[in-house]
Amino acid sequence: MIMTLSLSLILPFLFLCWIIGRYTAAKLRSKHSLPLPPGPDQLPILGAALQVNTNNPWLTYGQWEAKYGEIVSCRFFGNQVVILNSERVADDLLERRSRIYSDRAEVSTVNMSGWDFDFVFDRYGNDWRLHRRLFQQSFREQKVPDYQPTQRAAAHRLLINMSNSPAEKLWGLLSLCTSSAILSIVYGYEVNTLDDPLFTISDKAIETGIPLLTPEKSMIINTFPFVKYLPTWFPGTSIVRDLMVAKHWSRLYVDFPYDFTMKKMLRLRRVSAIKPGIFLRAFGDDMKQRGKRSEHTGIPHVSVEDDVYEGYFIPKGWSMSRDPRRYPEPEAFKPERFLTKDGELNDDDVGFTFGWGRRICPGRYSASAAIWMAVASMLAAYTFERAKDDNGVEIDPIPEWNVGVTRNPKQPPLRVVPKFSQSKLEQMVQECWRFWREKPSTRCKRVASLAETNGPTFPTDPPLPTAQQDPTFDIRLRPKTHSTALR
Numbered sequence: 001m002i003m004t005l006s007l008s009l010i011l012p013f014l015f016l017c018w019i020i021g022r023y024t025a026a027k028l029r030s031k032h033s034l035p036l037p038p039g040p041d042q043l044p045i046l047g048a049a050l051q052v053n054t055n056n057p058w059l060t061y062g063q064w065e066a067k068y069g070e071i072v073s074c075r076f077f078g079n080q081v082v083i084l085n086s087e088r089v090a091d092d093l094l095e096r097r098s099r100i101y102s103d104r105a106e107v108s109t110v111n112m113s114g115w116d117f118d119f120v121f122d123r124y125g126n127d128w129r130l131h132r133r134l135f136q137q138s139f140r141e142q143k144v145p146d147y148q149p150t151q152r153a154a155a156h157r158l159l160i161n162m163s164n165s166p167a168e169k170l171w172g173l174l175s176l177c178t179s180s181a182i183l184s185i186v187y188g189y190e191v192n193t194l195d196d197p198l199f200t201i202s203d204k205a206i207e208t209g210i211p212l213l214t215p216e217k218s219m220i221i222n223t224f225p226f227v228k229y230l231p232t233w234f235p236g237t238s239i240v241r242d243l244m245v246a247k248h249w250s251r252l253y254v255d256f257p258y259d260f261t262m263k264k265m266l267r268l269r270r271v272s273a274i275k276p277g278i279f280l281r282a283f284g285d286d287m288k289q290r291g292k293r294s295e296h297t298g299i300p301h302v303s304v305e306d307d308v309y310e311g312y313f314i315p316k317g318w319s320m321s322r323d324p325r326r327y328p329e330p331e332a333f334k335p336e337r338f339l340t341k342d343g344e345l346n347d348d349d350v351g352f353t354f355g356w357g358r359r360i361c362p363g364r365y366s367a368s369a370a371i372w373m374a375v376a377s378m379l380a381a382y383t384f385e386r387a388k389d390d391n392g393v394e395i396d397p398i399p400e401w402n403v404g405v406t407r408n409p410k411q412p413p414l415r416v417v418p419k420f421s422q423s424k425l426e427q428m429v430q431e432c433w434r435f436w437r438e439k440p441s442t443r444c445k446r447v448a449s450l451a452e453t454n455g456p457t458f459p460t461d462p463p464l465p466t467a468q469q470d471p472t473f474d475i476r477l478r479p480k481t482h483s484t485a486l487r
Contacts, residue, residue, distance in 0.1 A: 039073045
């Protein structure tokens with residue numbers, strides 16, 4: 001009884017001392033000859049945590065930008081944070097000074113959700129360099145043409161699936177297109193339908209895990225680590241229950257395709273010069289690293305040493321987030337932002353979406369190629385219109401978002417109108433396959449002839465073939481080539 005009473009008094013006292021210690025340390029670190037960037041008023045211990053919209057934090061950061069400027073500093077439960085609200089500042093620090101701004105913050109929910117397999121969350125060091133190098137070897141710009149047949153097949157399969165599915169399933173089919181290309185490239189696993197078990201696992205892993213991997217979501221556990229040891233029925237432990245569900249799916253997400261590939265390799269038995277067991281162990285470790293996802297956008301950078309920028313002091317270990325304000329009315333759907341006055345594409349490649357510096361997404365070249373093929377194929381084969389209500393009046397879509405370390409839109413109501421019958425579409429897909437099986441020189445001659453006559457073509461790939469692959473290819477034909485897809 002005495003021991004129980006003593007513990008009930010000592011534990012709260014120790015916890016209070018810990019909180020005061022963290023708060024005092026943060027205040028002492030802020031004592032510097034140069035001022036910190038401006039920021040909102042803050043409470044003791046909590047800092048500005050209560051002011052942030054945890055579901056849509058960029059909205060709060062945007063409001064702070066209007067009030068305090070491009071660089072904002074604040075504390076969240078004793079954690080020092082610098083928020084970059086412009087592409088200019090992010091480029092100056094994260095790109096030009098990437099040597100000291102390439103570390104990552106410790107986000108407790110990453111390990112608890114099982115997403116520590118993803119090297120994008122690794123601290124800046126030798127392990128991260130190894131993983132990055134393995135990924136870079138297979139997904140550098142020069143390797144992209146090797147994967148385009150697989151990406152093209154996924155895009156064409158998307159067209160056929162769209163013809164057999166209602167418009168409400170479009171977002172699921174887009175995810176299927178992306179997942180099928182990645183899983184085929186990395187693991188040799190073919191995904192063709194929405195009810196494929198691995199696609200379900202992938203979808204569930206992302207749905208349950210990604211929203212939990214933000215610094216805002218990990219604040220409670222970072223500040224009150226004892227929460228993870230409480231019973232899951234205890235009030236305030238809902239995030240622990242969510243993390244347990246996410247960990248279940250993340251384990252399946254990693255193990256299922258890996259086991260599939262290892263079994264497939266054992267069946268092939270094509271290695272004769274070395275023992276199969278040694279080969280599989282070596283290749284298996286490499287395969288697991290290459291299968292790691294690269295979800296780059298929205299993950300904070302951490303400085304590894306003190307720095308000064310535009311008269312402000314940025315201490316070592318401060319986390320940094322960003323919300324570029326590059327476009328007027330950023331929430332509005334205005335594709336004309338990317339067009340010149342003549343209706344041609346401008347030079348805005350929205351490169352910041354892939355991050356900055358040494359943490360830039362290593363899969364950006366493959367991703368851009370896959371997006372080009374999917375979008376060009378869909379626009380060639382379908383028309384996308386606003387949905388109508390029961391009275392025939394068009395419904396104005398209201399943008400809604402799924403949030404986490406990445407942000408993506410929820411599907412709005414829409415109508416998908418095919419431009420061709422299904423039999424015609426299947427025929428055109430087959431013609432496209434025959435086109436890409438031809439020799440590059442033959443393809444270039446056909447494209448040149450069709451471009452001159454403005455005839456129908458379906459070469460939906462981004463710049464391929466290129467001058468490096470075929471000296472006879474005329475780069476000036478690219479704009480016409482890409483604008484005369486399926487008619």
